Amino acid sequence: MSTAQLIDLRSDTVTQPDAEMRRVMATAPVGDDVIDVDPTVDRLQRTIAEVLGLEAAMFMPSGTMTNQVAVRLHCRPGDEFLCEEGCHIYNYEQGAFAQLSGTIARTVIGRRSVLSVEQLQDLIRPDNEHAVRTRLLCLENTHNRGGGVVLPLENVRSVTGWAKANGLACHLDGARLFNAVVATGVTASEWASHFDTVSVCFSKGLGAPVGSALLGPRALINEMRRHRKLFGGGMRQSGIIAAGALYALEHNIPRLQQDHVHAQLLADAVRSSGVLQLDPEVVDTNIVIFRVDTAGWTAADFCQAAKQRGVWLLPFSRRHVRAVTHLHIREEDALRAGKIVAELAASGPQTN
Ligand SMILES: *Cc1c(COP(=O)(O)O)cnc(C)c1O
Numbered sequence: 001m002s003t004a005q006l007i008d009l010r011s012d013t014v015t016q017p018d019a020e021m022r023r024v025m026a027t028a029p030v031g032d033d034v035i036d037v038d039p040t041v042d043r044l045q046r047t048i049a050e051v052l053g054l055e056a057a058m059f060m061p062s063g064t065m066t067n068q069v070a071v072r073l074h075c076r077p078g079d080e081f082l083c084e085e086g087c088h089i090y091n092y093e094q095g096a097f098a099q100l101s102g103t104i105a106r107t108v109i110g111r112r113s114v115l116s117v118e119q120l121q122d123l124i125r126p127d128n129e130h131a132v133r134t135r136l137l138c139l140e141n142t143h144n145r146g147g148g149v150v151l152p153l154e155n156v157r158s159v160t161g162w163a164k165a166n167g168l169a170c171h172l173d174g175a176r177l178f179n180a181v182v183a184t185g186v187t188a189s190e191w192a193s194h195f196d197t198v199s200v201c202f203s204k205g206l207g208a209p210v211g212s213a214l215l216g217p218r219a220l221i222n223e224m225r226r227h228r229k230l231f232g233g234g235m236r237q238s239g240i241i242a243a244g245a246l247y248a249l250e251h252n253i254p255r256l257q258q259d260h261v262h263a264q265l266l267a268d269a270v271r272s273s274g275v276l277q278l279d280p281e282v283v284d285t286n287i288v289i290f291r292v293d294t295a296g297w298t299a300a301d302f303c304q305a306a307k308q309r310g311v312w313l314l315p316f317s318r319r320h321v322r323a324v325t326h327l328h329i330r331e332e333d334a335l336r337a338g339k340i341v342a343e344l345a346a347s348g349p350q351t352n
Pocket residue numbers: 061062063064065067088089140143144173175176201203204212
């Protein structure tokens with residue numbers, strides 16, 4: 001089977017720009033955003049800042065860079081930040097916070113990926129020469145490794161309130177913040193209002209080919225720009241890609257709802273298999289993670305067998321498989337993928 005025919009559920013990053021997105025990218029007015037300004041980047045930055053209700057935004061090539069610039073903004077070498085143990089900043093960015101900024105992460109295992117004040121309140125280091133300095137709290141919403149769970153707004157309020165009262169800055173990795181917006185009806189600016197800095201990705205469910213933004217107060221923008229340049233993220237005629245991000249932002253937020261509906265169809269298929277186990281059991285947004293060892297499979301073998309039948313999934317651990325819905329997945333694709341997953345569950349691994 002050619003990869004073009006596969007139902008690709010590996011990630012919501014696999015989407016291709018459609019003809020109209022490509023047209024607006026090709027025709028976008030551009031400048032030199034390192035010398036001074038690119039008009040399309042400027043428009044994107046103003047637009048996303050307005051959507052999130054924060055003062056200023058800076059366009060960067062990736063969410064890894066926006067997160068790492070945020071860590072560097074809030075922390076000096078030898079400082080520590082608190083984060084949930086499954087978070088992207090800790091697990092999927094090569095420990096860049098240590099490699100690039102000399103900082104330390106202190107991880108805490110959340111309940112369904114959600115941290116509580118009770119868990120955090122004794123973790124601020126004492127102010128003496130033996131200890132690193134605790135500076136920052138990082139949250140992730142929706143939580144990727146947590147299976148796309150939405151952090152409850154009340155919880156975000158309480159832990160960030162605690163952090164601020166104790167002198168910590170707060171950063172939100174909102175790579176999939178708009179999935180949380182659509183799932184809850186809580187506006188992006190309400191979510192963002194609890195943080196000093198917020199990172200959002202245009203290249204996940206929104207379907208742009210490239211780019212993320214880091215948002216925060218205007219007073220931090222010069223430092224943000226310095227760190228972006230240091231990390232190699234100063235880009236010239238970047239309006240070409242910013243135009244795709246702007247198009248995604250203007251057109252693709254409401255339709256995330258469909259991705260969530262399609263994820264529920266997949267979750268239903270996993271549940272109805274009787275042997276596969278959703279983990280977490282509740283699917284909040286567009287990510288479905290399930291155990292396959294309960295049906296005798298390893299994740300790698302399950303994904304290989306699924307691919308032979310036309311469904312591309314991601315092994316997420318030795319036992320877990322991940323499926324992510326996105327703008328190329330139609331209802332019929334989700335139903336078909338669910339049917340194949342259920343069939344593999346019933347057949348078990350074939351031994352030859
Ligand atoms: C994808 C993602 C990022 C950023 O990833 P890049 O590939 O560097 O753009 C950051 N945080 C989370 C939670 C993500 O899922």
